[in-house]
Amino acid sequence: MMADNSFQQKKITISGSRSHTLDQARARLVLFAMVLMMGYLAIGLRMVDLTLLRHAGNKAETAGSEDIKPLDRPLRGTIIDRNGRLMATSLKMASVYADATLVDAPEKLAKSLADILPEQNYAGLLGKLSSGKRFIWIQRDVTPKQEYAINALGNPALGFQEEDRRIYPNANLAAHIIGYTDVDGTGIAGIEKSFNKQLAEGEKPVQLTIDLRIQHILHRELDKAVKKFHAKGGSGMVMDVNTGEIIAMVSLPDFDPNHVGDATDLQKFNSATLGVFEMGSTFKLFSTAAALDSGKVHFSTIFDATNPIKIGRFTISDFHAKRRPLTVPEIFIYSSNVGTAKMAASLGNNGLRNFYKTMGFMEQAPVELPERGFPLYPSPWRDVSTLTTSFGHGIAVSPLHLMRAASALVNGGIMPRPTLIGTEKKNNLSLIPDGVRVVSAQTSDQMRQLLELVVVDGTGSNAWVQGYDVGGKTGTAEKNQNGSYEHKALLSSFLGVFPIQSPRYAVLAIVDEPQGTEDTHGYATGGWTAAPAVASVIEQMGPLYQIPPDLERGRKDIEREMGVYMKELKEGSSLAALGTDH
Template sequence: MIGRWRKKKAERDSSIVVEGARKATGGRAKNRVLMTMAAFFGIYSIIGGRLVYLGMQNPDDSGGPASRVTASRPDIVDRNGEVLATDIKTASLFAEPRRIVDADEALEKISSVLPDLDYEQTYNKLKSGTGFVWLKRQLSPKQQNDIMQLGIPGIGFRTEKRRFYPGGPTASQILGLVNIDNQGIAGIEKYIDSQGLADLQASGLATERDLQPVKLSIDLRVQHIVRDEISAALTRYHAIAAGAVVLNVKTGEVLAMASVPDFDPNNPYNAQDKDRLNRMTGGLYEMGSTIKSFTTAMALDSGKVTLDSKFDASRPITIGRQTIRDFHGKGRVLTVPEVFIYSSNIGSAREADVVGVEGHREFLKRLGLLDRMSTELPEVARPTEPKVWKKVHSITAAFGHGFSTTPMQTAVGAAALMNGGYLMSPTFLPRTAEEALAGATKVVENKTSADMRYLYLLNATAPGGSGKRATVPGYRVGGKTGTAEKVVNGRYSSTVRFNAFVASFPMDDPQYIVLSIVDEPKPEKPGLPATAGMNAAPIVANIIRRSASLLGVKPEFSQENEATLVSYQ
């Protein structure tokens, strides 16, 4: 009995021990599983966190070269809302040299798509071992797709912004350029940066949705006409350059401006060539007989001369070693209108002599011809003049020699002679007549302005007037030619010229100035002269003929040929 009890007790104790051992072993296994799971979870959490961290980092932080994401720029539009410049998205190619397995193979494959890469420079980049390097900025979609098909490890793309100009070279010298990082470096693009965009970009606030378009005073339709006409003239007259500007005389707004040769801002490989200069604001020239507009206005505004005054142009003027002659002299006394329409150097010199040397220089400064012009474009040249003005300088300046200014300043000064005597700084931004008058300077009397309007029209309509080839039926065009001899090897050359024509229309109430230039023109045909009346004036006529209706000027034929020649017998 006792034995049986002990046996059963031993069996119970044994089962308890086995059950306890089983429980102990099962608990340890469960702990191992949990620990293993926790370890794997921790490892993957670290890896995932690292990937998230790296994904949020700018590749610049990896020690490679600068790879700043290009910031947005506002659209630029013309006065009618037509887009002149805008941002488009483009892909740029970069490499992570630390991940490049075989630099030679990678370079060989990339070069098959981008053969213009600098082989040695790119190879050194791929072998540098750094974290990030740019290989090629602003790829085409096809280039991006072809490189993606190569499947090269360590190669990637970044989406950037690229400036696009729908009109190509049409307004290139107004709009200017941006660099590879979408920052303005010339023209209106640079002006926009100077007005605060660069600061917004630096602070990261230049986001596309917050930037309003920048509206210009330019009319794209007229701009196209201007560039088309000067491009044709460049070929027709075998010139080295040509240019033109259309200016609103009531507001100072520039409606169009161009000079050729120019460049394509979408592919500006030659933009820095010296012959691509914006000649209208950045070129300095002796403007020749167009300056006689200011000489005559100065004499009239002095009160010492009227339209009835007469000047002896029968003989050349000799001063020092200078002898002043007329190109097509009449050999007689001339009235003021005759001095103007016959473009008499002798008569102009005598007009300047009436005012005097100091008064002459003061008048040119008053008209803004001797100081650097103020406008939005940064490419503005500073006029040159004699260090000390003497009588000989005043005499030669009377017919446009001896000092240099820009064509745009000549157009601005002519606008003041047409609009009642108010000098307005030119602007490439929209401006009302009231705003323009508020910042204008009165430079000549109303009577002087009226007299000059009469003389401009007379020069285009009277027999012998040099502006006849600028006339456009119905639009009452008036103006003044300028044929200036250029200095070659320190001397004025009678065969190398800079020609210009400044016109205004409609002359009963002038609204616009159109000024054209032709640098070193040749005769259009053998036997023809290469004077301004033969080449610069027709450019103006063509521009007015094609653009007047776009500018809102209606033709009027009842007032044709109203001006008559005032001659001296």
Template sequence: MALRLKSLFPGKSRSGNAKPAGRRRGIGDVTRGRVVFAKGAFALVYVVIAGRLVLLGFAQEPKPLMAPASEIAAARPDILDRNGVILATDIKTASLFAEPRRIVDPDEASEKLATVFPDLGDEKVRKRLASNAGFQWLRRELTPEQRDKVFNLGLPGIGFVSENKRFYPAGNSTAYVTGHVNIDNKGIAGIEKYIDDQWLGDLHQLGFASTPNLEPITLSLDARVQHVVHDEISQAMERYHAIAAAGIVLDAHTGEVIAMTSVPDYDPNDPAQALDPNRLNRSSAAVYEMGSTFKLFTTAMALDDGAIKITDTIDASKPLRVSGRTIHDFHGKYRPLSVPEVFIYSSNIGTAHEAMRVGVDGQKDFLGRIGLLDKVQTELPEIAAPLLPRRWTELTGITVSFGHGISVSPLATAVAAAAIMNGGYLIEPTFFPRSRQEAQAMAKRVVNERTSKEMRYLMRLNVEDRRGSGKRADVPGYFVGGKTGTAEKVVNGRYSNDKRRNAFLAAFPIDDPDYIVLVVLDEPQKEEGAYSAVAGLNAAPTVGNIIRRAAPMLGVMPRYNSDIDRLIDASF
């Protein structure tokens, strides 16, 4: 019986207590295990968080989801003057964008952005920020201060893109040559547009929007001379109370444009100014009746045709009656005039007789040969075509002979003058460097060499002779030659008696001219103490001032002897 009970209760001892089969876990052991597990779990979480933070610290800032490369302002090459002076260059700027999908609170984002840019706080912007778009431009070309202010707002979904912004160190001075770009750094005027049209636009379309280290573009401009011309015509506009002015310096042997500008102008760093219709490129993008400067071409035409000789005399003793119209001289001498006198007295009657001897057909042919009947061929996009008479009658030929009834650009006038002065070769103008050899290879002879020498003589006589209308353009040592032009403006279909456009067309040194200089003043007023407001009293001295300042920069050395006059006289 005892053995049977023992088998029934094997865990009992003799004393009646249960005998342990093994060591059982106590309450303390369970608690301790749970604490250890919790610590391990927390440690693992912190390790994961720490690892993620490290990864984010080394990760690059994510790029916008939908920022198309075509919308990023493209890189452009520097534009330099002929001496390596920078006229246009790229600088880096920040542009502000939003990724609406990542914006947490559009209302808050809009309100905070408005503290920097008030216009970003309106309802239209708030709706854009609340959309599901991947990319939205908010503001282009921020200043560093504006960027810092927006950055400090700490707004999720708001970021910056580094873009190229065009900068023009010369500002207004070169605006009408360099032109300017739009917000996407694409050329829309001047040489900027030209290089886009030629090759840069295609490069960007192929996806090279941020191409670095583009080869610089060198122009024929001389920034120093450009500054002189801009400064002098600005002063002349103020001094003579003109409404506008223009100036050009052209290399007579290569066709290179050394300087070209007009005022009022604009700052290409603020392209919106160019929308003002009064800020017009009057040197190449506008046409005018150039008045008596055309007598240079009429006299050259008659001499080259053989219709007159420089030793001839022309009857200017009375007004000329043609087709019911009477041609007068501004200051008539009422006597026969020699050809040089016709030129220096700027006789309309004498010049009309010269044109009549050549004839209408011969006149049209000659003006076409020297490029005055066609649009100037050059790189600058802003080139105006001439306005020609509808019918070319005998009366038309007479008025055209002294610069009325035909409108051309100042640039076209300077180019034609260079052809008369440089030995007789028409050379297309260029805004890029060109050697004399390259120019000669493309030049077209339009007058013979003797005609060129005779016209240089007449141009010098008009400045040197005390009777000449261009004597106020004389600069000792530089042997300036030139021709004035005072053209009445057309107002309401009729020529005005009190509104004129004055010009002075010059060449120097006149024995073998290196440069053509042209200044145009629109509606200059009579200076205090002056007897009138003709070109000889305002445009001529302005040209003289330009030559006095610019000639040393161009390497033209002054000469103080009379050899030049003997060289010219020897050709007769």
């Protein structure tokens, strides 16, 4: 059997130690061959599997994993209002470019591109496409629809470059609150700046306390007032007096954050939080509250406003001088500078200064915006400072300061923390303010009565809203320009609170340098320019927020309550004809 085969010779039997070695070598060869065979078999099977059995399978498997990567960087986060409506977002926007050397029929391509891109004309496109340049922009930031249409052309000469683009759907409606970003998408103003980190991470949207509906109403009414009185600008705010939540905030002139490059510095300036102004008579709120809260002064306390006060080179006089001694409510309703100054003087210099400090008028007002103005106040504080700051001259604060302090005076005496983001206690909403007590509940109640009186029977009568018991204070300050006060350049304001019996919201309107019109008999004071704007805001906001109106309480009630302190109310003559204030 061994002899009839040519391989036979290999089977020569060798005995001894060598025979073992050979056996081992042969076994290894067989093993090796087996492994190889199995490998080939596996590859063969896999090839059959891939080519015959699975060739119509998932295309992604054939594309190679290197081509498919999820987005490396999240888009910048969104900003939404209190009802979840979009205020700012980011989108990937494609820009189209062309390699003109690859275009074979420029006329045809230019025609189809002109159909897709309405911003481009045929001639311009043809020029670009036949320029022969290797790289030329066709259009920046095309919409997703246009991108799809251009892709569908399938022309190899066209390409896209994707960039993140920040988008503000409501344009200039809340421009100063939201702020804007630079070209790299880093926030450089407003909420975009103060919440840059959270927005850059892109996980959670930033929800503001702003209500876009109220923001729109305030914007519209303030814009109307600014246009009607040919004013330079204006600012306005709506704040929840109990929680400090800012519901709306407007600064005019404003800008479209989608095109920040076109905006001037004046437009970009947030006068509601960064601007500081001498507020004028609205400050009598605080000096009167200081006096009442000190316990030294009561409604029935009388101050002599017969003659102007002369101190140094200053003369303090009244715009509607009554030339007689006045009670505290009379001083407030006639907006008597002399009376207020004397009332403040009775507290002593430290009395008023310390009260202003408690009211936050000597520090930045807290809010989640980088643009916060520093108040300007007299330093050192002299006797005359007490007199002038009592009616809002010689001290400049931002509208935000004013709103915060006024909220504290009417909400029962607790200083709220102004916020655009809301408190953590939002879900556990309590209408009882949480913060430091700055005046007693009794003083707060008296302030509410005074504010109501101003609207019912005084300089704020244009802010009367049927059903919503508005209380408020007008202010008309002469602007200090280059060291002297200009009679023609006014800062007219109205600070309204409603419903005044148990306040929920404070509404502020400030009109910068309004010019009187025929309708207003030439007056450009707060009562004529800002008060109607506040009234319109309240009239629209009340029903929207389902605040039940109180149609029973009328001016007779407050007149009856306050008449005992007011000589002229007692005598029956109306104060509503005052029309202006100072």
